[in-house]
Structures are given as structure tokens and as C-alpha cells.
Amino acid sequence: MEWGMANRLAQLIQPDGHALFLPIDHGYFQGPTRKLEKPGETIRPLLPYADALFVTRGVLRASVDPGDSKPVILRVSGGTSMVGKDLANEGITTSMEEAVRLNASAVGISVFVGSDYEKESLLNLAKLVDEGERYGIPVMAVTAVGKEMEKRDARYLALACRIAAELGARVVKTYWCQNFEKVTGGCPVPVLMAGGPQVNTELEIFEFVHDGMQNGSIGVNLGRNIWQNDFPVAMIKAIRAVVHENAAPKEAQKIYDGEKGSRAKKS
Ligand code: 5RP
Numbered sequence: 001m002e003w004g005m006a007n008r009l010a011q012l013i014q015p016d017g018h019a020l021f022l023p024i025d026h027g028y029f030q031g032p033t034r035k036l037e038k039p040g041e042t043i044r045p046l047l048p049y050a051d052a053l054f055v056t057r058g059v060l061r062a063s064v065d066p067g068d069s070k071p072v073i074l075r076v077s078g079g080t081s082m083v084g085k086d087l088a089n090e091g092i093t094t095s096m097e098e099a100v101r102l103n104a105s106a107v108g109i110s111v112f113v114g115s116d117y118e119k120e121s122l123l124n125l126a127k128l129v130d131e132g133e134r135y136g137i138p139v140m141a142v143t144a145v146g147k148e149m150e151k152r153d154a155r156y157l158a159l160a161c162r163i164a165a166e167l168g169a170r171v172v173k174t175y176w177c178q179n180f181e182k183v184t185g186g187c188p189v190p191v192l193m194a195g196g197p198q199v200n201t202e203l204e205i206f207e208f209v210h211d212g213m214q215n216g217s218i219g220v221n222l223g224r225n226i227w228q229n230d231f232p233v234a235m236i237k238a239i240r241a242v243v244h245e246n247a248a249p250k251e252a253q254k255i256y257d258g259e260k261g262s263r264a265k266k267s
Pocket of ligand 1: 196
């Protein structure tokens with residue numbers, strides 16, 4: 001691997017081989033998502049605990065201090081919205097030249113395997129990989145399911161992750177599922193887990209992140225279940241402990257409860 005590519009990956013994946021990416025890209029198709037109306041304010045207390053930010057160029061420029069940031073994974077696919085016809089009909093929204101200008105450590109693109117736009121999204125990934133390899137910029141593929149959350153089983157996710165890796169993604173982001181080892185076992189590049197919509201209890205998150213880490217994932221790209229939580233700093237600290245310190249779910253819960261208690265007292 002060439003130096004630039006290796007150096008950028010090393011900015012994202014920490015010396016322990018694990019990573020906690022903080023995605024704040026949701027607005028590119030959801031608009032002002034709850035608790036992300038002002039992304040700069042949302043991320044300020046969370047940044048110290050994140051290894052990288054997943055963000056569009058618009059929010060990066062408007063809301064992230066260039067003098068006080070974390071490595072950036074630039075979201076470069078889009079062109080659809082929640083109220084449009086089909087979320088899968090994405091194109092590439094940002095050039096590789098712009099990614100270089102913004103000093104991105106990687107670029108990220110969604111692929112929609114099994115959708116009406118499967119071919120287009122996969123060819124977009126392949127094109128982006130060609131450009132990324134030219135500049136030494138890794139591509140993170142996001143295995144998107146649109147509104148069809150029931151697609152999140154091991155058979156489907158293993159298929160989608162493997163295809164993304166075959167087309168040249170250096171890292172793949174997918175969803176956790178039962179039998180997650182089938183997903184990581186069939187994917188020759190590092191796999192990270194997204195969180196999905198906010199769930200009922202924090203413990204559910206700690207449990208799936210822990211299970212995924214035990215079964216071959218290198219970490220998380222987890223947004224709403226951090227910044228939509230009432231105690232986002234407590235949440236990111238607890239998840240960080242699972243990702244980087246191999247904390248068990250109950251230990252993570254203790255970290256969360258302790259941090260939540262001290263923050264509640266201060267307010
Ligand atoms: C949204 C994304 C997000 O980066 C991804 O879904 C992770 O965020 P969350 O944990 O909130 O699901 O690709 O377009």
C-alpha cells in the first residue's frame with residue numbers, strides 16, 4: 001500500500017486496530033435531523049472521544065472548526081431525500097479534488113444492493129475507488145438499506161459487504177445483525193457497525209457493539225444513538241470503552257450511569 005493511503009487509514013483506524021467514527025451526515029437526505037439541527041453545537045463536547053467525523057462538505061465548512069477537528073471522512077454520495085421517490089437513486093455529489101482540498105482522510109459512499117439502483121450505486125463506488133486510489137484516499141462503502149430495515153440480516157449484509165470490498169472499498173460500514181461473524185468472515189476489509197434509529201435502552205447498544213467487536217468488527221460509525229441520547233457524552237464514553245478497551249456491556253452501562261449522574265448533578 002502506498003504511503004498516503006496507509007497514512008490516511010492510520011489516521012482513522014487507531015493503533016489498537018479499532019475505530020470510533022462519529023457520523024453527522026444524516027442531513028444530506030433527512031434534513032435537520034433531531035438533535036443535529038446545529039451540528040457544530042452537537043459535536044463540540046463529543047469530538048474529544050471520536051476518532052473521525054463522517055460529514056458532508058456543507059456541514060464541514062459551516063459547522064466544523066478547521067483548527068479543532070478530527071480526521072474527516074467526507075460523505076460524497078447523495079442527491080435524494082426522504083420525501084423523494086427512491087433513496088437508492090444516489091449519485092456522486094463531491095469530487096475527489098474537493099476531498100483533497102478539504103484534507104479528507106477518506107470518502108464515503110452508499111451502495112444499495114438489491115435495489116432498483118443497485119448497478120448505478122455499485123458503479124459509482126467502483127468509479128470513486130478508481131479516483132481515490134489515484135490520490136491515495138480510502139473509500140468507505142456504506143451498505144445502505146433505505147427504508148427497508150428488515151433487510152438487515154446476515155445473509156444480505158454479508159453479500160453487500162463482500163461486493164463493496166470486491167469493488168475496492170478499503171473499509172465497509174454496515175449494520176450489526178445476529179450471526180455477525182458471517183458478515184465479517186466474508187469481508188476481506190475492515191467492517192464497522194452503524195447504530196440505526198435510536199433504540200429503547202442504552203444496554204441494547206452496548207450489547208450489540210460488544211457482540212460485533214467479539215465477532216470481527218473493528219468498531220463503529222454510530223450517530224443517532226449517541227447524539228440523540230439525553231446524555232451524549234456519557235454515551236460516547238461508554239461506547240468508546242467497548243470499542244477501545246474491550247469493556248463488557250455491563251461495564252459500559254456503569255460508565256454511562258456514572259457519567260450521566262455527574263452531568264445531571266452539574267445541571
Ligand atoms: C446516514 C449514514 C450514517 O452515517 C449511518 O447510518 C450511521 O449513523 P446511525 O448510527 O445514526 O445509523 O450513513 O446516512
